[in-house]
Amino acid sequence: MLLFLFIATIICFKVGCCQDCLDEERTALQKIIESMDYEYEYVSDNCCRWETVQCSPTTSHVIIASFDYMRKDEYPWILDMGLFSELKELQELHLQGNHISELINPSAICELVHLQVLDLSVNSIEDAAQPCWVSMPSLRTLDLSRNQFQGKLTSFLANMSKVESIDVSYNHFEGLLPLSIFANLSKLSHLDLSYNNGLEVETESPIWQPSFQIQNLFLAGCNLNRQRGHIIPSFLITQHNLQIVDLSSNSLVGKFPTWMLHNVSSVLRLRSNAFVGELPLNHPYTNYTLVELDISDNCFVGNLPSNINVVFPKLFRFNASSNQFSGSILPSFGEMENLEHLDLSNNLFSGVVPVGLTNSPLWYLNLSNNSLEGELLPENCSLPNLTWLLLHHNFFLGNLPACLSRSPDLMLLDVRHNNLFGTISNLPVLEHLGALLLGSNQFGGHIPRQLCQMQMLQFLDFSKNKFAGNIPSCPRNNLFWRKKLQANSWVPVDFATKGNSYLYQGIPLTLMTGIDFSSNELAGNIPDEIGELTELHSLNLSHNLLTGHIPTTLKNLKNLESLDLSHNSLTGQIPLEIVQIDTLQYFSVAFNNLSGRIPFNEHFLTFSESSFQGNQKLCGQQLERECPGIGNDNEVEDGARKENNPNEESILDNHLLFYSLVFIAYAIGFWSVIAPLCISTNWRRKYFATIDGWIEYLSYKF
DSSP: OHHHHHHHHHHHHHHOTTOOOOHHHHHHHHHHHHHTTOOOOOSOSOGGGSTTEEEOTTTOOEEEEEOTTOOOOOSOEEEEGGGGTTOTTOOEEEOTTSOEEEEESGGGGGGOTTOOEEEOOSSOOOSBOOHHHHTOTTOOEEEOOSSOOEEEHHHHSTTOOSOOEEEOOSSEEEEEEEGGGGTTOTTOOEEEOOOOTEEEEESSSSOOOOSOOOSEEEOTTSOTTGGGTSOOOGGGGGOOOOOEEEOOSSOOEEEOOTTHHHHOSSEEEOOSSEEEEOOOOOGGGOOSSOOEEEOOSSEEEEOOOTTHHHHOTTOOEEEOOSSEEEEEOOGGGGGOTTOOEEEOOSSEEEEOOOTGGGBSOOSEEEOOSSEEEEESSOTTOBOTTOOEEEOOSSEEEESOOGGGGGOTTOOEEEOOSSEEEEOOTTOOOOTTOOEEEOOSSEEEEEOOGGGGGOTTOOEEEOOSSEEEEOOOSGGGGOSTTTSOOOOOOOSOEEEEETTEEEEEOSHHHHHOOEEEOOSSEEEEOOOGGGGGOTTOOEEEOOSSEEOSOOOGGGGGOTTOOEEEOOSSOOEEOOOGGGGGOTTOOEEEOOSSEEEEEOOOOTTGGGSOGGGTTTOTEEEBGGGTBOOTTOOSHHHHHHHHHHHHSTTOOOGGGOHHHHHHHHHHHHHHHHHHHHHHHHHOHHHHHHHHHHHHHHHHHHHHHO
16 A cells, blocks of 8 residues: 555656645745746646746645746846745755846745755846855755855855855955865865955965865866965865866966876866976876866977877867967877867967878867968868867968868868968858958959858958959848847957957857958959848958949948948049948048048048048048038038938029029019009109219219
């Protein structure tokens, strides 16, 4: 009988047949959802069957409330934590990513004695964290990461009870925090204090012995051991279950801590410190399980160990960028069957790209800013998973490799600042390509028609080459330049706009679009179809041989921030319609053959003389050159009014109306004199007497 009841209970737990939501808890949950402005379609009155709720199979009390990313409105809002006080047996509360800016009654949840998980991460909460949160008797996991919590972290964590996982990264906590306050948390397995800029973590004082064997430790960017000379925490020697360790951005000094390869089993990140010397990888430190090693942005020198494939046979991600490593790229990288992410950029490597490396499962390869030479990639390369390829600022020669056709998922190709030449007629159609950066090489020939089929292009840089012929009109087929789309890329893109070079990353990268064909030998007219690229933010066609007029269709580029047409042979006037581009921050038509008056507009007055110089027949206030037929401010203002409202026609501009008014005025003047002469005798006598008097006077005078 007992066995039957046990089995029935398990079945009810799976299908929810024995769960019946308590009225007071359902009411509380409804208030919570309503406060979030979330339009929730209730499946039934039984809240235990809602997707966001889980109830106990025996008591029907709510034990899990998961409201992650429920609020769609990005406007910050205030949450009353007292709404959760009715959920007496709540064990897990998840409120991640709901744009919460402030908490009312934040200590109310401290009454929930069964609460094991509290997740308030990825919000914008500016309150001070409540000390009672970490002292709740059942709490095991606390996640406050990516908020704006403030205050002294030491006072907040002073009375911890049985917490096993703490994440307070990316906040504004401050003060000195001795890591010894965690000494008695015997079950502590996850600790993340990273990137609280006002926080200083001390691991060496006072002397302490940890009672825990931690698994994941994140102490990046927290001024680690600043008063002790930025040394590596010594307590890590006693930690033998470490899976992930991140000590990045702490100015740590000394040589590479090879002993950590014994202790860390999965991920070791030491980027942005001050480690020096060579990278010694001896056989005793072979780590068969390490999947990620990041030693970028340090001061390592010399050659990379040739046995790196033996020491790290399972390595998935290796980042040694921004050091002073030299020598050749190791052929042994090609023997690492799991290596998919390799970054050796910003070093002193020389020689050629080894064949073995280019026949691998790599999806990210960055060898930029070195002294590599030869062909970009070996002739028989095969990188079927390649998504990001960065080889800029080297000494590569030759043409684009034909093997790029074997990388159909390529999203970024950056080969700027090399010595590449020839045409790019062999450029494959890469349907996912978002950035094609070929600037500062010696490519020639026509711009290939294959670009017309690459609808996902976001950045196109062909600047400082020898491309000739006409600008193709087919970029209008592009989706990113015509529709409001957001790219999904974490790789920064360096792109020149507004006269300067900018590194786009994060949200700005997802929104930016640009075309740079400057400093080539392109000829012919600017295609009218460019006006269809309504989501384009930057267009640079300067330093070419372009002729004809500036298309009036450019007025449709409502998001354009930078337009450079300088150093060409364009003729005609600057279209009045250009002043309609309110977003324009940089504009230049200097050194062309333009004529007429510069459009008079408050926006255009912000552009300096350098934007218009070198056009001898161009006139206007910016050039301090008066235009023929315009001699005073009133006339200039009238001209400005007409330019701002080109469809508005003044009375004097209508010839028929003008001559009609002249005739009416003449008739009124004529009959105002003749009519009295015909009607009044006295007026007639006086009039003729006056005339006779003038005749006598003139006869006498002369």
